[in-house]
Amino acid sequence: MYEVQKRDALAPGLTLLKIRAPQIARKMQPGQFVIARVDEFGERIPLSVADWDNESISVVVQDVGVSTRKISLLDVTDSLQNLAGPLGKPSPIENFGTVAVVSGCFGIGPGYALARALKKAGNRVIMIVEARNPDWLFWQDRLEKVSDRLILTCNRAGADDSCATNPVKRLIESEKIDRVYAIGCTFMMMEISNATAPAAVPTRVSLMPLMVDGTGMCGACRCLVEGKTVLGCVDGPEFDGHKVDWNRLVERMRSYLDEETAAMDIWDRENWHLATDRKAAQAAHGRV
Ligand SMILES: Cc1cc2nc3c(=O)[nH]c(=O)nc-3n(C[C@H](O)[C@H](O)[C@H](O)COP(=O)(O)OP(=O)(O)OC[C@H]3O[C@@H](n4cnc5c(N)ncnc54)[C@H](O)[C@@H]3O)c2cc1C
């Protein structure tokens, strides 16, 4: 069992969990992920790692369905049934020069870990964070420490930019960017890849195909990259954004939408009291 040591409601629907897992934490590298199972009936859910020390890993969980909601509701001293990792290939970290790290939603967490490693390797790091509204922004203090420049975008009247795409285009026009990384929602990663393609700026994206075992055995995470079938879990999760077949990826990610929606409805009806408790807990943190 993997005990939760810390829980923090970072933003509405975004929860940080610090989980005791020394054997995983000691081998973890930026870009890798874990697969978590909340209880004996739980699905296997891939989660990117946002931080770690010798004893524990931290993940940022975005509540989008039954399993992420159940994991988000875990509290200190609760435990996950299983945790497997580290999984996936680590991000290659070297001194590329000037690197832009674009992140949003839960991706701000793993984006922070990536930026920290790139900064340590000697890169000039520009972080661009996309938040749907100001409440969705977290770790600004941490992000400032690992970047030379932090650009915040948010979908709010009066904000200079509503999303990360235009700042990325302006950066590419105004200076030499040696590499772009994008991590967060699939649409954002696709848009960033489209924005960097005309200038051929190398762009790495951390894909989120459906995964089951996470070790290359089931084939659930098949993606098309440069016309070839690859496995997101063992060949990735990071790929060249200019070579990903985004339509195929989104199509496969939506394969079980009806079943997922039905499962969420049933869970909500059976667990209405937990949703109420969750709102109360978020209100206590000043976030409803
Ligand atoms: C390598 C990787 C790293 C990820 N890192 C994070 C993270 O750090 N934080 C975070 O909140 N989310 C992360 N995700 C996404 C997360 O795994 C899914 O949101 C989660 O599995 C959804 O499960 P659910 O039961 O809550 O929702 P569901 O209602 O079952 O699904 C909602 C949507 O999530 C996707 N999804 C569902 N099941 C899976 C699955 N087994 N594997 C992948 N995607 C699935 C589908 O697109 C689906 O439409 C990551 C995914 C991958 C592949």
Ligand code: FES
């Ligand atoms: S998740 Fe099964 S092969 Fe990748």
